[in-house]
Amino acid sequence: MIDFVAGSSETLFYDVPEIITGFNFKLAEVVWVKRHRCKEYLGITSEAQWLDACLLAGCDYLDTLPLLQSQPIPNNVPMIRRVVDLLKPHSTDKPGYAFLKARESDPSVRDYIHKYMKARIFVLHNVVMTPDGQVVPLSHEWWHF
Numbered sequence: 465m466i467d468f469v470a471g472s473s474e475t476l477f478y479d480v481p482e483i484i485t486g487f488n489f490k491l492a493e494v495v496w497v498k499r500h501r502c503k504e505y506l507g508i509t510s511e512a513q514w515l516d517a518c519l520l521a522g523c524d525y526l527d528t529l530p531l532l533q534s535q536p537i538p539n540n541v542p543m544i545r546r547v548v549d550l551l552k553p554h555s556t557d558k559p560g561y562a563f564l565k566a567r568e569s570d571p572s573v574r575d576y577i578h579k580y581m582k583a584r585i586f587v588l589h590n591v592v593m594t595p596d597g598q599v600v601p602l603s604h605e606w607w608h609f
Contacts (some may be wrong), residue, residue, distance in 0.1 A: 477587050505547045516560030520547045526583035530572035
């Protein structure tokens with residue numbers, strides 16, 4: 465069982481319970497994030513909503529949702545909170561796609577849908593190396609450490 469992984473916030477896409485996001489050697493501190501705490505705080509109940517919220521909030525694989533890029537951030541609300549609030553009415557297995565499809569008349573969203581789908585497929589169908597050295601598609605049996 466893996467307890468911690470050091471990496472970027474994109475590591476939270478996968479079923480890693482906690483990630484170390486930073487070290488401060490001078491103060492002897494470690495900064496980490498607990499995946500389940502993030503989901504609880506945001507009120508996220510499904511893996512699909514979690515993945516889509518993370519993607520649409522912006523990451524290395526996908527820019528932030530264009531509709532939110534031009535809006536001022538109210539009272540320092542985290543971007544992912546704003547995305548979760550937008551996705552709540554869409555309780556499908558692809559809430560991000562449902563949200564975007566409902567707004568595809570907006571040219572910025574129309575161009576963004578394809579990028580979003582590519583990023584989602586990239587995360588869901590990533591490849592991993594097994595302990596015996598085989599390279600295989602990432603499946604849910606590998607998600608659980």
